[in-house]
Amino acid sequence: MADYLLLPAKDEAENLPWILERARAVGLIPVVCDDGSRGGTAEIARQHGAVVLVHEENLGLAQAIRTLLSFALAQGKPGDLFLIMDADGTMDPALFPEMHRALWKHHAEVVIASRFRGGGTQGLGLLRRFFSQMARTYFSPHIPHPLHSSR
Template identity: 40%
Template sequence: MTQLHVLLPAYNEEAALNTLIPEFHALGLDLRVIVVNDGSSDRTSAVAHEHGAHVIEHPTNKGLGGAIRTLLDHVITTIPRGDILITMDGDGTMPPALVPHMVDRIHQGADLVIASRFVGGKEIGVPLIRKIFSRGARALFTVFTPVRGVTDYTCGYRVMRAELVHDLAAMNPGYFEGQGFTAGTEMLLNFSLIRPDLRVDEIPLELRYDLKAGESKMNVSRTVRQYIDLISRAHRARRQVHPA
């Protein structure tokens, strides 16, 4: 029977996880919650354990890219290809209530489903600089490295077939090169390279940044530079795979 696995990177997210994990369990689905405690200095690990999550510990902070890589390593060593993965930020800004609808899209034939701000979604409490950043990234990826069906390249709220991660690991054991906030986007681009017929669906996301318990961990200027580097690398890789 297909099982759902929630993959949560978490750095000092005790307050968010105290609400987020029970919301997942309240969905009434057959799911496991897996948390990477990325060197937190608060009770992130304890709270995740208290709510029945499987916790993987990073003794020191490795950043979002490192936490995602650890989660993907866990997938390929313990989770069958036929299962379904759910990824999202661990900060409480994204509603678990969308999961049943996203899983339905997988059962209807999608390989990957993205909760998108740009297909009828909303952003509440998002700082202007973050809005400019996400829209700028969307425009650049759409022009230089488009993926059919995708409008939101930077949102980490996704539901996907576990086989995508298994296949990516076989082709690229490191999954992606980036270490920071570009990791999820680069992984999406790599999925589209290894599977040209990738079917991506999107559903509307109401991003509740006003519910964020702590400060953002994103350094915007550094992340912009990382995304520009990613676009350059991804564009070259795509030309190698699909030369003009």
Template identity: 40%
Template sequence: MRTVAVLPAYNEADTIGPVIEGTREHVEEIVVVDDGSSDGTADLAREHGATVIEHVFNTGVGGAVRTGYQYAIDHDYDFVLQIDADGQHDPGAIPRLLEAADEADMVIASRYRNGSLAEYSLVRRAGIRFFTGVVNVLGGVDVTDVTSGFRVYRVDALADILHRSDDHWAVEQTLDAARRDQRIVEVSVAMPTRETGESQFTLDTFVRYPFRMADVVLRVLLFR
């Protein structure tokens, strides 16, 4: 089975090298989607042997991972691993995720199955619970960490749920997968808060969650 790793990256020059090196031994190819970085992220990724796809401007994580997913589909990979370039995701957990993928269409690394979520802000924990609860109710599943970006997909199943919107792509894909009765499993993986850069989770984004969630739900339930 052929596996490609997709790393969405925006100004991650401080961390991307070690992530590539730690991921390399577990996959056939590493694809870094440089999402309009200005700090030399793309050049560093190439120096570490990654295939680099550059976006002219920043599209957000959703746009970056969609580009990487499409690469996996176009190049006939069997599995695609998604791992962040900021160092939050431990490459040492990759073998456990890939092993679980033998019996699943989507594997989610869950922070809720261990104590690492305690380090997160109250706003971020509330957002994760909110989205996870909605997906569980509407999708008829029992997941704990729907917003996790550390994942493995079976590529032929991923082609059916490739997200249309860049906002809350993980929620959209997971809900769509659940509605299609795809096999979703979780693996406990500790994910500490990032040591550099800034989190996207703020009180302002939390206030907008219900409106964005309505958009995701309508898109999946009515138009997919």
């Protein structure tokens, strides 16, 4: 069984060393999809031991995630876990052990980390906070789950 960190990345060479170091520290195998970067993202990812998938031109976040999920489907074995997060440095791979425990404790198939858990919204602009809160308000009643934080 293996645990992978899937990172869609465009022009994230500056953020990748920290993220990849943190990922490896918690036992994650990093896989970076360089989505048409111009600034050495793929090279930095390779230097830090990541599996690198490359889009020669920018195809957008959705396609980068599709590429990473195709990798997961092709390479994954029963029992493997896949964590997807942004490569912009706003999320910490060190959260993986806590998410892993929640996954097994609650027999879940999906665990989603949120900046809003506990009321924190660090690193988000006003407009993004607004839209995120609207999405949370809309989806919360439709996704009953024991991990839902109390408000």
